[in-house]
């Protein structure tokens with residue numbers, strides 16, 4: 001008896017779905033840096049220890065008296081009273097000067113020199129400060145313990161208000177203290 005070999009078309013094995021090509025990893029180039037908001041406290045003199053390219057900010061009254069405290073030092077060091085007055089800033093707004101290749105910000109946190117700022121106006125001026133920093137391309141901002149001396153705000157409140165106002169920005173804020 002002859003062997004008859006039947007050949008059947010081989011049933012192709014079930015097609016495996018070809019694995020998708022590996023997703024190329026996002027190239028982390030050395031230039032990929034997403035700057036984030038940081039808040040740092042540093043002991044030192046704002047005027048001598050802050051990075052020279054950092055903008056500076058402090059609190060003043062709408063009447064721009066700057067009669068004492070650190071405001072007085074700013075007035076003596078940067079002058080510009082007429083430039084500031086010409087901006088006609090009101091409480092909650094921020095006037096500024098350009099000096100030595102940096103911005104100097106004046107947060108208007110109260111009406112008169114003898115007033116004390118209220119929190120809402122203080123916070124409004126911080127939000128305006130951030131807006132101005134972003135508009136002017138400021139990436140580094142150095143401040144004293146704003147509002148905590150003559151203006152009588154608590155340090156913990158001021159720090160939380162700064163963090164609240166700047167969270168989500170790409171600005172590095174440094175708070176100097178003596």
Ligand SMILES: Nc1ncnc2c1ncn2[C@@H]1O[C@H](COP(=O)(O)OP(=O)(O)OC[C@H]2O[C@H](OP(=O)(O)O)[C@H](O)[C@@H]2O)[C@@H](O)[C@H]1O
Nearest residue numbers: 045046060061066067069070071144146147148149150151
């Ligand atoms: N070189 C330096 N480096 C680093 N930190 C320094 C410093 N020099 C001083 N400090 C500290 O910086 C904090 C706040 O210093 P301040 O008490 O002056 O400011 P403030 O923001 O509470 O109040 C503003 C109102 O006071 C003013 O005078 P008026 O009465 O209003 O005329 C204005 O006009 C405003 O309205 C205190 O811890 C100081 O030790």
